[in-house]
Amino acid sequence: MERSVIIAGFGGQGVILAGKILAQAGMNHGLEVTWMPSYGPEMRGGTANCTIVLSDEPVGSPIVDEATGLIAMNIPSLDKFESSVSEGGTIVVNRSLIERKVDRSDVTARYVNINDIARDEVGNPRAINMVALGAYVKATGSVPLDVVMETMAQAMRESGKDKFIDMNSAALEAGYNAA
Amino acid sequence: MGERLLLRGNEVIAEAAIRAGCQCYFAYPITPQAELLEHLAHHMPRLGRTFVQAESEIAAVSMVFGAAGAGVRAMTSSSSPGISLKQEGISYLAGAHLPAVIVNVVRGGPGLGNIAPSQCDYFQATKGGGHGDYRLIVLGPSTVPEAGELTMLAFDLADQYRIPVMILADGLLGQMMEPVELPDPVDPESLPAKDWATTGAAGRDPNIVLSFDMDPNDLKRANLELQAKYRTITENEVRYEEMDTEDADIVIAAYGTIARISKSVVRMARKEGIKVGLFRPITLWPFPYEPLKALSEKAKTVLTVEMSAGQMWEDVRLAVAERAETPFYGEMGGIVPTPRAILSEVKKHVR
Numbered sequence: 001m002e003r004s005v006i007i008a009g010f011g012g013q014g015v016i017l018a019g020k021i022l023a024q025a026g027m028n029h030g031l032e033v034t035w036m037p038s039y040g041p042e043m044r045g046g047t048a049n050c051t052i053v054l055s056d057e058p059v060g061s062p063i064v065d066e067a068t069g070l071i072a073m074n075i076p077s078l079d080k081f082e083s084s085v086s087e088g089g090t091i092v093v094n095r096s097l098i099e100r101k102v103d104r105s106d107v108t109a110r111y112v113n114i115n116d117i118a119r120d121e122v123g124n125p126r127a128i129n130m131v132a133l134g135a136y137v138k139a140t141g142s143v144p145l146d147v148v149m150e151t152m153a154q155a156m157r158e159s160g161k162d163k164f165i166d167m168n169s170a171a172l173e174a175g176y177n178a179a
Numbered sequence: 180m181g182e183r184l185l186l187r188g189n190e191v192i193a194e195a196a197i198r199a200g201c202q203c204y205f206a207y208p209i210t211p212q213a214e215l216l217e218h219l220a221h222h223m224p225r226l227g228r229t230f231v232q233a234e235s236e237i238a239a240v241s242m243v244f245g246a247a248g249a250g251v252r253a254m255t256s257s258s259s260p261g262i263s264l265k266q267e268g269i270s271y272l273a274g275a276h277l278p279a280v281i282v283n284v285v286r287g288g289p290g291l292g293n294i295a296p297s298q299c300d301y302f303q304a305t306k307g308g309g310h311g312d313y314r315l316i317v318l319g320p321s322t323v324p325e326a327g328e329l330t331m332l333a334f335d336l337a338d339q340y341r342i343p344v345m346i347l348a349d350g351l352l353g354q355m356m357e358p359v360e361l362p363d364p365v366d367p368e369s370l371p372a373k374d375w376a377t378t379g380a381a382g383r384d385p386n387i388v389l390s391f392d393m394d395p396n397d398l399k400r401a402n403l404e405l406q407a408k409y410r411t412i413t414e415n416e417v418r419y420e421e422m423d424t425e426d427a428d429i430v431i432a433a434y435g436t437i438a439r440i441s442k443s444v445v446r447m448a449r450k451e452g453i454k455v456g457l458f459r460p461i462t463l464w465p466f467p468y469e470p471l472k473a474l475s476e477k478a479k480t481v482l483t484v485e486m487s488a489g490q491m492w493e494d495v496r497l498a499v500a501e502r503a504e505t506p507f508y509g510e511m512g513g514i515v516p517t518p519r520a521i522l523s524e525v526k527k528h529v530r
Contacts, residue, residue, distance in 0.1 A: 035356040060443030065519040
């Protein structure tokens, strides 16, 4: 089985890191994975996105015609990638910043107040990427939450950011519970 | 081999160079290969090895000439416009029979182009981007782990044949991450001695490393030596991969990033009952003409797919000649064709 997800948002919303942690978690869970970033001028202040493929077979193409999942952190991301989700796929919509509904009826939409949850429940507005990731793994079951949590903690330890582990764990859990 | 790590292609090439015993690395930064330089900037000095961010690409490749001439494993890397600047030095390395590794993480061209993935430097890499009758061994990795394996191989082939070896990657392979088990480090002490190197002439006659000879007869002999070496390499070092070619009516010929995307295409096509296979050159020079020729005896169509206007396509047509149809599908400017785009090209040739 092959799953793919596009994580898209403003530069600075942490979508690239969220994608890395999902890919790493997939690998730690025994899956074959690829992580492909958008790189270039959009990385600096504009929109940013990355595509992650998770599979139980070696991954051929790291780019996909249609992803089985989308995390849309802002309106431009939903506008750009809504049509890139396969039939039966899952879209996590950041309702804090996106007022509209998903236009399609052949996908599952999960509306999550990502910014509100990060600010009010987690206590850190910058935790939005982990709230979103928690919501995505709940909605799709692609990687177990505890594997994602351990992977995140490992990534924080390796980059000397141990102090963010508890906050990010709370964010993953809050996102998971909200989806 | 150790644990599985999730790393970028650029990082894996850099780390493989370290493990291959690269003692000296010289380069000038450029996107999309900056992480390669960053990795080596971080690690080489800690290992007591040499990292120099040169003042220009030409300076960097000239430093490689000096280090390689002194007998140590040396590497430079860049992306397309930077590799163009290095061509003079690459020709000098070839003319002086110097082993060196050059990495090109190709981006959109021509000119300053852009920073998106492309395969538009195939001609430059395989047909001689600089002056003179010379060749490089050119290796085209298709996955992140293979980028590491081929970097290790590049250093060995360079030493074995005293030839510059190019890793021809692209921006996507450089930027993407994939699980990789890094190869074990080579013990530099285990490598064969280089008795031709300029290591100080104490107790022996001086060695001379240069690519200059004013006497036409002598320069002719030097050229014949190069050509003899290239024939040996052509006989011994052709590498390629085939996937599902046994009963294929249509064979996709592709290398690098496009080859791995084409593996998805083969799987999709087979599910629809279309007999498609993949032929993937790993050595772009020497090009696997004979194996592809053999395939073209059976297949009806050999479809070349590249991120270029059709460069490897010329080698495919040389190999296939009139034995099969040889259509082409390419994207330029940094556009990466998706599996579905390639599949729809394949379907145009189903009979």
